[in-house]
Amino acid sequence: AQKVTQAQTEISVVEKEDVTLDCVYETRDTTYYLFWYKQPPSGELVFLIRRNSFDEQNEISGRYSWNFQKSTSSFNFTITASQVVDSAVYFCALGFREFYFGSGTKLNVKP
Amino acid sequence: GAGVSQSPRYKVAKRGQDVALRCDPISGHVSLFWYQQALGQGPEFLTYFQNEAQLDKSGLPSDRFFAERPEGSVSTLKIQRTQQEDSAVYLCASSPRESALSNQPQHFGDGTRLSIL
Structure with a gap:
């Protein structure tokens, strides 16, 4: 069975702090894809990153970075120097044909 | 438009009524998905x-849920005899090509x- 766990329900930080959102997944397949999406209050899911199961190289995009560790089945997301505009719900997803989403982590960045 | 368009944005119905939700995917996108997001x-x-x-x-929770995409573009999700547990956000997604x-x-x-x- 496919399953994604985001244990952090809600995180609050003060602007400019770094914050890491955890994601742990379960799958028996050797080939799969992992995604992070951002859902602002408007409701639309905004694609942030895709990673395939064969590529464990970490990635950095501006203030965002992702740490994929296959050995621990984790795909964590770090925001450096957080900003108020980062406030949203963030979802980790395991992709096959359809996506399996975690329950999301609500990030509150306070000024 | 450039993105996936869904209508209506909000729908209120009485229990027992039928509802129809529309999705216009990105032009040319082959794959279309429906998701249900509870609060x-x-x-x-x-x-x-x-x-x-x-x-x-x-993933359809019961036979009251029915979806169609007759011409391979616009899709409609229909829910018959709605129940209170059907209250949720219904998301539509599309992607550019078919893929296993x-x-x-x-x-x-x-x-x-x-x-x-």
């Missing part, structure tokens, strides 16, 4: 279309917020 939860898969063919409907494995990011619409009274 405080992540989206859950309902059904998948590749062009006009409904290849997977395993979803290596393409799915592009999501803003969703339809359905409230059953």
Whole structure:
């Protein structure tokens, strides 16, 4: 069975702090894809990153970075120097044909 | 438009009524997905279309739920005899090509917020 766990329900930080959102997944397949999406209050899911199961190289995009560790089945997301505009719900997803989403982590960045 | 468009944005219905939710995917996108997102939860898969063919409907919660995409573009999700537990946001997503494995990011619409009274 496919399953994604985001244990952090809600995180609050003060602007400019770094914050890491955890994601742990379960799958028996050797080939799969992992995604992070951002859902602002408007409701639309905004694609942030895709990673395939064969590529464990970490990635950095501006203030965002992702740490994929296959050995621990984790795909964590770090925001450096957080900003108020980062406030949203963030979802980790395991992709096959359809996506399996975690329950999301609500990030509150306070000024 | 450039993105996935869903209508209506909000829908309120009385228990027992039928509702129809519309999704206009990005032009040319082959794959179309419907998800149900309950309050405080992540989206859950309902059904998948590749062009006009409904290849997977395993996520539909009951036979009251029906989806179609007759011409391979616009899709409609219909819920008959609505119940209070059907209240949720219904998200539509599309991706550019068919794939047995979803290596393409799915592009999501803003969703339809359905409230059953």
